[in-house]
Amino acid sequence: MMGHSHAVSGAMLYAGTAPFLAPVLFDVHLAPADVLMGTVLAAGAALLPDLDHHDGTIANFLGPVSRLLCRFVAWVSGGHRHATHSLLFVALMGGGTWAGISYLGRGFTLGTTFFLLALAVRALRLHPPGDGPTMWITIVGLSVLGTAGLDNWLPSAPGWLPYAVALGTLAHLLGDCLTKKGAPLLWPHKERYETVLIKRSGNAMETKVLVPIMSVVTFALLWFTAVSPTVPV
Structure with a gap:
């Protein structure tokens, strides 16, 4: 799946589950602002x-810095889709985020927010077209403003x-399981799991039906759980 599709799936999965599972998992009822912020992140x-993809959406969202990072992750992790x-x-992503919040404090929370906002701006195409400096400077600027506002x-x-973080990451895996080659969900076990619904990334099934x-x-989920004043969260 393409980066835009993954981002939309992550937003949908969070918006559809967090308001109902949060009281069970975290013993806390999310405010509407928490639902909206969590959906974007x-x-x-x-x-x-896709940190393991040298030329994916994430590799191009901050120019040469993100490309270098993705090449390093690909080398460490064994290549794309491993x-x-x-x-x-x-x-690891969910546990690492929890540990960072718990032990590193506010700086980690805001840094993570900035990073995820930058990814969301890129994936949801909230920036000028193209892949040059104007694009990633805009992403950085919007993410800085967004992080300052969310603070x-x-x-x-x-x-x-x-x-x-964990749910967004899981949404990506589920999306890739709908494509050829699937995903090695139980890595380091090498078996890949797939139910091929999208035969080629960016095809009509993905862009004109699923997205x-x-x-x-x-x-719709955000309206009923976070926007509509008549629906308690």
Whole structure:
């Protein structure tokens, strides 16, 4: 799947589950602002498994810096669709975020927010077209402004943030399981799991059917759980 599709799937999965699972998992009821913020950050987190792709959406979102990072991750993880496309990676992302929030404090929370916002801006195409300096300077600028704005609303230790990161990462894996080659969910076991619904990335099934459906579902979920004042969260 393409980066845009992954981002939309991450947003949908968070918007559809967090308001209902948060009371069970975290013993906390999410405010509407938490649902909205988490949905955007989960969209960004849905690109994290492609840190192993030297020319994917995530590799180009901050110019040469992100390309260098992705080449390094690809080298460490064994190449595209290996270690970073596993349930182990989902656990590491969620657990690592929880540990960072718990032990590194506010700086880690804001840094993670900036990084995920930058990914979301890139994947959702909220920037000028192209891949040059104007694009990634715009992404950085919007992400800085967004992080500064969210600083006023983010809790000191947002318990939902690790969930948003893990869920966005999981959404990416589920999306790749709909394509050829699938994903090695149980890595280092090498078997790949797939149910081929998308025969080629960017085809009509993905861009004209799945993405519009996921977008509508996401907005509907947000309306009923975070926007509509008549629906308690």
